[in-house]
Amino acid sequence: MENSKQKKASTLARMDFDLIIKNGHVLDLSSKINKVMDLAILHGEIVASGKEIQQSDQAHQVLDVSGHYVSAGWIDLHTHVYEHATILGVNPDICGLQKGVTTMVDGGSSGAMTFAGLRKFIVEPSETRVLAFLHIACHGLAGAACSGNESGGESDHLNAIKQSLCVQCVKDNPDIIVGIKVRLDKSITNNGATEHETYARALWASKEAQVPLMVHHTNSSIPLGSHAQGVLSCPGSLRKGDIYTHTYHGHPSSILDHSALKLHPSAKAAQDKGVIMDVGHGQGSFDWLVAKKAASENLWPDTISTDLHSGNVNGTAQSLPYVMSKFLALGMPLQKIVCAVTSTPAKCINRDKEFGRIANGLCADLTIFKVESKLELAYDASQKSQFLKEQFIPKIVIREGRVIRLNL
Ligand SMILES: [Zn+2]
Incomplete structure (x- = not known):
């Protein structure tokens, strides 16, 4: 036609x-x-x-x-750009467009009760296209844990997990909201007490709103995989099109079994099922050992993202091209890396008919x-390093x- x-x-x-x-x-x-x-x-x-x-x-x-x-213009699928409203927020034009990134997708900095400000103060004035995953917690994600590195987070109390409000906000803002975000970690779910119910509500909301769920799963009481009836797992319970971010973290819920030095079978099973394995490099969510082991077992990321925020923009993540360069060092083919920041993220947020590809x-x-020769030691979250020999350098x-x- x-x-x-x-x-x-x-x-x-x-x-x-x-x-x-x-x-x-x-x-x-x-x-x-x-x-x-x-x-x-x-x-x-x-x-x-x-x-x-x-x-x-x-x-x-x-x-x-x-x-x-x-x-096609690069897409960073996991960032935090709610600048001035949250402690994590960075400027989307300085950290996006000026680094070769034409679309930044915010990873849950806002929830249903704080989203209006993201639209008015960030999305509308930015030259970079800004889209968003809406947090299942109604006030969104203000800090890594809301009170720094200690316990205290957005999902400590189930009163904040207002799933119907979340669904309504997604339906009211289809031009900007592309999915729902949830973080599974004991430190942000009252030592795990609210974790199962928060996850269940987030899975329900994303199904109801017909958008993907992006999940952070680091030091969690939810297991990676389970065959038991009614037991939620992560990535085990994710569905085709959902996004497992921070794939290469080294925290207790890592996809790498550190004692056996083998990948947990649920990681590959999830990818085979169509779950999007996303990098979400972050401040504490990229580990060279996990990434090398995954590469050796041919588990490459479907999407490469930074989880860029105020705590890592001058640290180990830096920018999308810098994180892409880490995957070049791991042996990921250049064309596949480009796909992981263009057509694949565009498809997974259902925007591939608008951008993310080269087509009339x-x-x-x-x-x-x-891609230029540029020797540099690149660090992970635990200060382990690896040489980058070549780096992606955006010019225009x-x-x-x-x-x-x-x-x-
Ligand atoms: Zn994040």
Whole structure:
């Protein structure tokens, strides 16, 4: 079926485009594109590529990006950008667009009772596209634990877990809210007393609102897998499309059995079922040993995200390209890494018909980058290190067709 956008591209011949990006090495595994080609942009959309662009075509701006890769704009699926309202929040334009990231998805900084501020003060004024997972706790996630590293968190009391309010807020804000977030850890669920019920309500709410559930599972009373009837587990109880974030953490609920040095079978089983295994690097949620062991057993992340917040932006996570570079060091193929920050996260938040791929009619959000030799020791949460030899270096981002050169 020829849609109106394809028709628009074919009738544009010999007319002016807003922008032609020439000679870039375009990468999009989801569309099987891996070659040097040109892209044409009009009114903020990709409208033509390769041979569809004719010699005689004109553009207001021509950008020659020879020697650079061009991918769909990078998507960071787990961040904390509720700046000024929460202690964790970082600025989405400084930490997003300026690092090559065109979409930042907030990982539950707001709940149903605090979401309106995220829309008004963060989403609306930001140049970076900001989307959000809504926390199942009505006030959202203010700090790593609400009172620092000690006990005290958003799900200590079940009075805050207002699942119907959460569902209503998701349904009222489909332009921004893409899923629901829950954190499973004894320190934020009254030493585990509220953990099972909080998880059950979050699973119910995401099913009811028909959006994925993103789960943080670190030092939890919920087991990784269980075959017993009625016993919740994580990732065992997650469904196709749900997101298991912090996949490579080294805390007690780690997917790596540290004594046997083997991955728990529920991790691979979850991925095989269609659960999205997300990085969510964070401050304390990336461990080189877990990541190396997972790589050796071919458990690569489906999505690469930073869990960027005020506690790690100047620490071990730094930025999305830095976390991507860690996976390059682990041996993850470049094209798969690009997929993990473009088409896969776009698909898992059900936005792949709007952005995240290189195709006519999609939003012209693009990241133009190089992979450069840059030797650096990169640390994990427990100060173990590993050399990065090459790093992803974003140079230019295109946001809805607008060219933004990065100050690096
Ligand atoms: Zn987080």
